[in-house]
Amino acid sequence: MALPNKAISLASVSSVLPSSVDKLKNSSPRARMNFGVSRNSSVKAVQSSAVESDTGKWVRQRRPQNVNGDFFVDHTCIDCDTCRWMAPQVFTRVGEMSAVYKQPISSEDQLKALQALLSCPTSSIRTEVPPPDILEAQKTLPIPVDEKKLPGVYHCGYHSEKSYGAASYLIIRPEGNILIDSPRFTEKLARNIEMLGGVRYLFLTHKDDVADHGKWSKWFSCDRILHSEDVEVCTADIEMKLEGNGPWSLGDDIMLIHTPGHTEGSVCLLYKPLKMIFTGDHLVMTESGLSIMEMYNKSSVPEQVDSVKKLLDLDFNWIIPGHGRRIEFKDVPEKKAILEAFVQEKYNQYSSATNKCYLIAAMGIQVLWSFGLACLDFHALRSKTNLQNPVLVSLFVVGDWVTAILSLAAASSSAGVTVLYSRDLDYCKSPLVPCTNFKASILFAFISWSLLAISSHVTFWLLASV
């Protein structure tokens, strides 16, 4: 399901983190435990009888937020958003989890609800009685994304908890089909994909979404593709490891673009004939807007923003992310305008730290104070006035000490934030963040403070002498 064009506007470009992925990746031990619930039988998965946890104390329960009826979401939901974009007529978000807000009535809604049930990574969607049409629903996976606009592109369903619930897609092409990221392995899905011509390549966008890659590779004897920077022990036997910065081609119609940031080896796949790009976790569309999921960044946020800039001039108007909703832009220029605005927003976000404003305010007060003192000194020299009276000197002491303390506090806090940016968050790797300017301002702030500290001590000593 593509979002309508009108849903995508400059105003919708937001950096809000997806609560869904947030919940999923930080799910409680209890929720994590439910990733292990068997999915060998889909019919078994939809039965509403209680399922005991390993401790024997905990059971699956129908959430009270569901409307009455057959379909419901149980309390093991991890708020991954999958059912809400697969079957928006049935599922919505209530109380930080999904719930059924309208029972499916039409056969179309019933099918979408069952497809969502099969795709839920935690088997949290259930029915009061086993649905007789579940086997029919299994036959419909993978699902065509948009038969008219995107012929030959399928959403595989069967999201895997091993990939944090990420979506997987299949491209049918004469040169060999490509499976993009690994769905949960089920023989039923494998046989359905076989009927579509099997899989020639299993392209893995990055190390998080590899799930059952070994089983798919064995079943289809396909070549797996992953960037070498993202190869780990579990993916050491990958057939094709991408080296360097690319881009790489897979025939005339496929371009692979290295987009480091979320992970060092994140790669996007551009399918030129249909002007669509598969972005994995590099760039996603949440319910709140476009996002780079900073909270789950495993390499460098500024590098990820720089990598989004790499996409500006590419020829596509569809974004198919690993998490969340697909985006269809009206045309390529609209895509470019929205991504440019998104990058600019990120730039502003990283360069306008609050502590910088505090530093400017503290230094501004110091400048005004010093300028006032200079004027007073100048006036005293010209009129030969003696300023050594207890009231005036007391005022100088208080003023000097207050501005000195403010300057020290502002310089120290700015230094702390800059260390955080440069050492811990690696923001300074990017030209987007003016770290050199930050460091120079802080150096001058400390120099100003040291001079003011000397002045404060001198006036304090003068106070004793008047």
Ligand SMILES: [Zn+2]
């Ligand atoms: Zn990821």
